[in-house]
Amino acid sequence: MRGNALRWVGYGVALAAVVFAVVLASRFGTDPSLVDSPLLGQPAPGFDLTPLEGGDPVSLDDLEGDIVVINFFASWCLECRNEHQALISTADAFADEEVTFVSISYQESPPASLQYLETEGKSEVTHYLADPGSRTAIAYGVFGIPETFFIDDEGIVVGKIIGESDAFTLGATIDAIERGESPGQSVTGNTQQSPDG
Amino acid sequence: MSDRARNIAVIVGMAAMAITLVFLVATNPSDVDRVQAIGERIKCPVCQGESIANSPSSMARDMMSLVSDSVALGASDDEIVEELLASYSGAVLLDPPVSGATLALWLAPIAALGTGALIIVWWRRHPGEPAEDTVRSTTSSRRLGPLLILGFSLAVIVVVAGFFLQDRSGPATGVADLAGQDLEDVSEETMEAVVAANADHPQVDGMRLALAERYYDIGDYSSAFPHYLAVAESANATGAQAVTALVRLGWMAWDGNAETETAIELFDQALAIDSASTTARYLKGLVLWCGAGEVDAATGLFEEVLAAAELSPEARTNVEADLAAVRDGDTCP
Secondary structure, eight states: OHHHHHHHHHHHHHHHHHHHHHHHHHTOOOOGGSSOOTTTTOOOOOOOOOOOTTTSOOEEEGGTSSEEEEEETTTTOHHHHHHHHHHHHHHTTTTTTTEEEEEOOOOHHHHHHOOOOOHHHTTTTTTEEOGGGHHHHHTTOOOOOOOEEEOOOOSSSEEEEESOOOOHHHHHEEEEEHTTOOOOOEOOOBBOOSSTT | OOHHHHHHHHHHHHHHHHHHHHHHSSSOOOOOHHHHHEEEEEEEBTSSSSSSTTSSSSSHHHHHHHHHHHHHHHHHHHHHHHHHHHHGGGGSSSSSSGGGGGGGHHHHHHHHHHHHHHHHHHHHHHHTSOOSSSHHHSOOOOHHHHHHHHHHHHHHHHHHHHHHHHHHSSSOHHHHHHHSSSSSGGGGHHHHHHHHTTOOOOOOOHHHHHHHHHHHTOOOOOHHHHHHHHHHHHHSSOHHHHHHHHHHHHHHHHHHHHHHHHHHHHHHHHHHOOOHHHHHHHHHHHHHHHHHOOOHHHEEEEEHHHHTTTOOHHHHHHHHHHHHHHHOOOOOO
């Protein structure tokens, strides 16, 4: 009698263990950095950052009413180099509209980022900013770069591109925001977490 | 074992566990402990399965600095974690959230304990039935139950005490803890935590300066800047410490942001404290030459530096080369 009861308890425990293992296994291979940003649909985190070349700080409040495109970059990021010209040309293309591009240096000293921009070129209408202590990168939940955030004219995060973007994608995303749409998050390629990888 | 002895064993076990838990709860962790504890809950977003407290990456260091600042500002542990969750989602937690698919991770141990407890209770209520396996054939259920409870109590005490001792052997909590140590052997994370927890301590400037120098040496100006600034503005800093901080700030202003006027002003502040500072005088000359094109002023400063008796042979060679170049009208290096 007692042996049967214990046997059934044993079966129950074994079944629970199998279910438990299946649940765990189903999560393997999921890249946590690709989860939807919790910032989507939320007010964009504010910032008040000094330009890489010095001068007056630029804050998100200063850009109120504009669509703001925030790109995190570094000279050590290959994907950032690949998308650099697309960011410049798109920023220039939307210069006459209420669209502002902000490029924030990620995990790099200002001199290194400035050297990179001098070599690769800059957009005259883009704010290139330093992020001491990575406070803004942390506020935006950056896992790796490039990551590009889109903020609508009411200050809400409505889009995010993870990985290298191109002029078509950037332009189409801004067009959608101008129509009042929320493009959401898309993954266009790999990101780099550090100079080593 | 008699009933009385079994009861005493169980009571002693439970009492020991209760005392341990009360001791742990009553112990108020310091800010450094809190920073470390929170850091160990947060996954470094640019690493593979490491906490920000244990990762050497600069991003993890920045996040630890944010946590440290939040603790210093009086934020609760939950508020700090919630702030990071608002940016990164639950993917940044090393402990899985108690919801969704990961709920099973939390429920499984409870279910296992509950099952074990049910088995013990069931055994105790059926003491006279024949045993089937080896253990039950040699040990009556009345004897096994209290022993299992006692063993379980001891296991909990060992585990809890282990966690407690691990926390006690964590990072140093005060400036005095590191006073006798060679700072070369202290990690930057520890130094950051100690500096953050002892911002008003009169002896903290030395550690701040050592930490800033580390960042400076690897070109991490953004991390070095706040520490140099704090030393430069500290009422407790020695003259030598203030001069070093001002000279570094001046050089970073020029080298990092091409702010010639700011750099020269900072070098002048350093020279006002120590008019014999050859480093401040040399760098001021270099910035005047390279940043402002003031060749004559630079020449004069380089000559003054070379007149200083304490200059090392290597430094002397460098300054002589710069002096020759500026006199020849060469562009600055």
